[in-house]
Amino acid sequence: xxxxxxxxxxxxxxxxxxxxxxxxxxxxxxxxxxxxxxxxxxxxxxxxxxxxxxxxxxxxxxxxxxxxxxxxxxxxxxxxxxxxxxxxxxxxxxxxxxxxxxxxxxxxxxxxxxxxxxxxxxxxxxxxxxxxxxxxxxxxxxxxxxxxxxxxxxxxxxxxxxxxxxxxxxxxxxxxxxxxxxxxxxxxxxxxxxxxxxxxxxxxxxxxxxxxxxxxxxxxxxxxxxxxxxxxxxxxxxxxxxxxxxxxxxxxxxxxxxxxxxxxxxxxxxxxxxxxxxxxxxxxxxxxxxxxxxxxxxxxxxxxxxxxxxxxxxxxxxxxxxxxxxxxxxxxxxxxxxxxxxxxxxxxxxxxxxxxxxxxxxxxxxxxxxxxxxxxxxxxxxxxxxxxxxxxxxxxxxxxxxxxxxxxxxxxxxxxxxxxxxxxxxxxxxxxxxxxxxxxxxxxxxxxxxxx
Amino acid sequence: xxxxxxxxxxxxxxxxxxxxxxxxxxxxxxxxxxxxxxxxxxxxxxxxxxxxxxxxxxxxxxxxxxxxxxxxxxxxxxxxxxxxxxxxxxxxxxxxxxxxxxxxxxxxxxxxxxxxxxxxxxxxxxxxxxxxxxxxxxxxxxxxxxxxxxxxxxxxxxxxxxxxxxxxxxxxxxxxxxxxxxxxxxxxxxxxxxxxxxxxxxxxxxxxxxxxxxxxxxxxxxxxxxxxxxxxxxxxxxxxxxxxxxxxxxxxxxxxxxxxxxxxxxxxxxxxxxxxxxxxxxxxxxxxxxxxxxxxxxxxxxxxxxxxxxxxxxxxxxxxxxxxxxxxxxxxxxxxxxxxxxxxxxxxxxxxxxxxxxxxxxxxxxxxxxxxxxxxxxxxxxxxxxxxxxxxxxxxxxxxxxxxxxxxxxxxxxxxxxxxxxxxxxxxxxxxxxxxxxxxxxxxxxxxxxxx
Ligand SMILES: [Zn+2]
Ligand SMILES: [Zn+2]
Ligand SMILES: [Zn+2]
Ligand SMILES: [Zn+2]
Numbered sequence: 001x002x003x004x005x006x007x008x009x010x011x012x013x014x015x016x017x018x019x020x021x022x023x024x025x026x027x028x029x030x031x032x033x034x035x036x037x038x039x040x041x042x043x044x045x046x047x048x049x050x051x052x053x054x055x056x057x058x059x060x061x062x063x064x065x066x067x068x069x070x071x072x073x074x075x076x077x078x079x080x081x082x083x084x085x086x087x088x089x090x091x092x093x094x095x096x097x098x099x100x101x102x103x104x105x106x107x108x109x110x111x112x113x114x115x116x117x118x119x120x121x122x123x124x125x126x127x128x129x130x131x132x133x134x135x136x137x138x139x140x141x142x143x144x145x146x147x148x149x150x151x152x153x154x155x156x157x158x159x160x161x162x163x164x165x166x167x168x169x170x171x172x173x174x175x176x177x178x179x180x181x182x183x184x185x186x187x188x189x190x191x192x193x194x195x196x197x198x199x200x201x202x203x204x205x206x207x208x209x210x211x212x213x214x215x216x217x218x219x220x221x222x223x224x225x226x227x228x229x230x231x232x233x234x235x236x237x238x239x240x241x242x243x244x245x246x247x248x249x250x251x252x253x254x255x256x257x258x259x260x261x262x263x264x265x266x267x268x269x270x271x272x273x274x275x276x277x278x279x280x281x282x283x284x285x286x287x288x289x290x291x292x293x294x295x296x297x298x299x300x301x302x303x304x305x306x307x308x309x310x311x312x313x314x315x316x317x318x319x320x321x322x323x324x325x326x327x328x329x330x331x332x333x334x335x336x337x338x339x340x341x342x343x344x345x346x347x348x349x350x351x352x353x354x355x356x357x358x359x360x361x362x363x364x365x366x367x368x369x370x371x372x373x374x375x376x377x378x379x380x381x382x383x384x385x386x387x388x389x390x391x392x393x394x395x396x397x398x399x400x401x402x403x404x405x406x407x408x409x410x411x412x413x414x415x416x417x418x419x420x421x422x423x424x425x426x427x428x429x430x431x432x433x434x435x436x437x438x439x440x441x442x443x444x445x446x447x448x449x450x451x452x
Numbered sequence: 453x454x455x456x457x458x459x460x461x462x463x464x465x466x467x468x469x470x471x472x473x474x475x476x477x478x479x480x481x482x483x484x485x486x487x488x489x490x491x492x493x494x495x496x497x498x499x500x501x502x503x504x505x506x507x508x509x510x511x512x513x514x515x516x517x518x519x520x521x522x523x524x525x526x527x528x529x530x531x532x533x534x535x536x537x538x539x540x541x542x543x544x545x546x547x548x549x550x551x552x553x554x555x556x557x558x559x560x561x562x563x564x565x566x567x568x569x570x571x572x573x574x575x576x577x578x579x580x581x582x583x584x585x586x587x588x589x590x591x592x593x594x595x596x597x598x599x600x601x602x603x604x605x606x607x608x609x610x611x612x613x614x615x616x617x618x619x620x621x622x623x624x625x626x627x628x629x630x631x632x633x634x635x636x637x638x639x640x641x642x643x644x645x646x647x648x649x650x651x652x653x654x655x656x657x658x659x660x661x662x663x664x665x666x667x668x669x670x671x672x673x674x675x676x677x678x679x680x681x682x683x684x685x686x687x688x689x690x691x692x693x694x695x696x697x698x699x700x701x702x703x704x705x706x707x708x709x710x711x712x713x714x715x716x717x718x719x720x721x722x723x724x725x726x727x728x729x730x731x732x733x734x735x736x737x738x739x740x741x742x743x744x745x746x747x748x749x750x751x752x753x754x755x756x757x758x759x760x761x762x763x764x765x766x767x768x769x770x771x772x773x774x775x776x777x778x779x780x781x782x783x784x785x786x787x788x789x790x791x792x793x794x795x796x797x798x799x800x801x802x803x804x805x806x807x808x809x810x811x812x813x814x815x816x817x818x819x820x821x822x823x824x825x826x827x828x829x830x831x832x833x834x835x836x837x838x839x840x841x842x843x844x845x846x847x848x849x850x851x852x853x854x855x856x857x858x859x860x861x862x863x864x865x866x867x868x869x870x871x872x873x874x875x876x877x878x879x880x881x882x883x884x885x886x887x888x889x890x891x892x893x894x895x896x897x898x899x900x901x902x903x904x
């Protein structure tokens with residue numbers, strides 16, 4: 001039955017009807033799950049510049065073409081490839097035990113024979129910076145900060161400086177190496193990797209993360225022992241410059257082809273898991289959302305552009321390349337957003353819209369409120385790979401996901417498909433499809449993003 | 453204040469009062485947790501015959517002496533030491549991916565350069581036995597049976613034949629190797645090891661377990677691909693005969709020193725985790741129970757004997773040695789029991805008591821019922837290391853624990869102290885102390901165990 005009275009609907013009602021139609025279509029589709037399954041099964045790990053990364057790029061081009069995107073193209077991105085290699089850590093004395101360790105991304109190797117040195121434990125980076133060289137010089141620094149669990153993952157930002165800056169702070173005081181308690185909320189023997197940084201003015205020392213269970217064990221040894229000696233051997237290496245790609249698929253707008261609704265995720269992952277949550281889920285969600293809008297409502301009025309960024313994990317490298325390559329047309333982006341927080345259900349919409357325009361998106365807010373999603377703040381940066389866009393005036397949104405368990409798996413070998421609940425990723429798919437439909441098929445225009 | 457009217461209590465009431473006293477003492481004690489913490493922090497992994505096993509024996513002797521047991525002694529047990537070594541498995545084609553694998557205990561190595569062969573998947577051991585040589589010869593067999601989660605862990609017995617007998621069944625049909633979906637209830641990338649067997653009449657082939665997440669991934673590849681090639685390289689080795697020990701501590705009975713209440717656990721563990729749940733928890737529980745009875749009620753009337761068995765994991769080797777060394781005095785054992793199912797709370801008491809005598813333990817049943825523990829069947833075997841005793845007429849009990857999560861961690865690197873909830877192990881400690889008090893200080897005598 002045709003919707004006989006569609007022509008009588010107000011723009012507000014028509015927009016609600018469109019969002020309702022894509023929601024219903026989404027509720028009968030497992031496309032987002034199937035896309036991330038395909039990526040994790042057929043490609044798996046894809047650290048920037050690796051063979052897996054190259055396979056991921058080929059996979060993404062093929063997948064977007066298979067799904068019928070009008071235009072599928074790539075943007076070359078130069079990336080520094082880093083290989084994890086062998087990693088071994090053990091307590092030599094007083095209680096010989098192996099520790100599960102993984103190198104932090106970008107870490108140099110230890111000498112080939114490893115390092116053997118006393119350990120000195122600090123509760124956090126702040127305590128380390130206040131320590132004296134006498135306490136630290138020649139030792140292995142152990143940064144033992146626990147991360148708390150919460151829905152928004154807000155403790156990540158508080159603990160992650162251990163990972164990013166621990167090596168520099170420890171090296172300033174003459175440490176031989178740094179190991180951190182994994183930045184994660186699990187109690188397990190998976191170590192969490194992630195990017196770390198050196199400072200050109202400070203000696204480079206090897207940096208690794210031990211699992212939370214091993215951090216507990218080492219901490220317990222300190223309860224009765226003061227002289228604890230570790231051996232550490234990590235053979236990570238820089239493997240040279242490689243070319244990776246942002247992979248982009250579009251459904252070209254019928255009425256305003258130059259106006260872009262940019263929805264995105266990152267294609268790369270760390271190398272130990274299959275990158276299901278980080279960020280296979282995002283790849284599945286935004287790809288499926290665009291496809292569902294096209295399939296349900298036909299060609300969009302504005303252009304819907306799906307960007308699968310390269311090399312997010314090593315510093316948003318693909319995202320910065322995108323900005324350089326598109327610098328003259330950034331003002332045509334009506335809205336940009338990234339899905340990069342796993343597959344937990346969405347509970348809040350944050351925006352960065354022109355404040356006056358923000359009031360005009362009532363239909364969107366109503367449709368989301370019907371799904372239990374509240375309207376949040378107007379100060380979001382939209383997610384890592386679009387975070388540099390608001391400074392260029394590009395409006396962004398963040399569809400905030402339940403991250404209660406995200407950091408149990410984040411950047412570990414345990415980030416695999418089984419952690420995604422089909423019903424959760426489907427909810428994400430529905431919401432992204434609704435937002436995309438609203439942004440692509442109405443006249444709503446939240447430009448420019450406010451400068452905070 | 454002295455209990456002024458104790459002399460007026462009936463034996464039934466006196467027994468209840470004793471159990472209540474040890475329960476209260478237990479509720480103020482974290483001894484079982486501290487014992488397993490000491491074992492996992494100071495010793496850690498302790499596969500039979502290894503350096504860790506030797507440290508565990510020394511640790512156990514020292515711990516029992518430190519806790520004031522009257523007699524502490526060892527029984528030599530000859531064990532075959534096996535070393536896991538390096539293990540690597542990967543899908544070569546069509547989708548190159550690494551698989552997390554661990555060798556099954558006792559497996560031979562692959563040739564030094566590994567094996568590269570097509571994989572053939574079977575849903576269970578039954579399907580494999582019905583296959584033809586043509587389907588299997590020259591291939592790597594993948595046994596892909598899922599284990600269900602339940603409180604009693606009853607699905608373990610249904611799935612574990614894959615692990616124990618998979619190599620023999622696969623080799624009969626000419627397979628080059630066998631890999632199994634880990635026998636576990638987790639969704640993770642921890643592989644579960646455990647003992648496997650060869651048959652002298654059948655070719656020995658290497659046997660490993662892949663994690664459940666990797667089994668999912670491999671299974672997903674079979675949804676679209678029929679020709680899947682794996683490479684497998686495992687360098688396990690037999691490392692010769694070693695001497696391990698059962699470590700035994702006693703509080704000698706004042707009235708009936710020859711009558712033995714035998715409570716036990718196993719001291720050995722697998723080599724990848726620290727053996728916190730399997731069976732550090734049991735070591736902590738039975739050691740603390742005996743100590744609490746002595747401390748609260750004074751020297752017991754019957755002898756309380758704590759046996760920490762060697763080499764349970766590789767076939768109850770220490771337990772059989774105990775039977776040989778004590779064969780003339782087994783009839784003096786009033787009751788034997790083992791704690792070897794983690795640290796989940798106890799919900800049921802099963803027994804193997806002379807049926808007439810069984811009616812005489814009413815005070816015990818009442819005290820346990822007050823803790824929500826029900827009386828179960830009279831057909832238990834009492835746990836692995838005491839399972840051969842009922843055939844000799846020795847009564848046994850099983851204090852059945854909530855094992856809902858036990859097989860998430862069982863025989864993995866993730867079996868570590870953080871999996872034990874202090875309140876759960878304390879409940880076990882209380883119940884074991886109560887049972888020990890009842891058996892040691894009353895005239896209750898359930899001998900002989902019925903033959904089923
Ligand atoms: Zn990410
Ligand atoms: Zn990440
Ligand atoms: Zn056990
Ligand atoms: Zn075991």
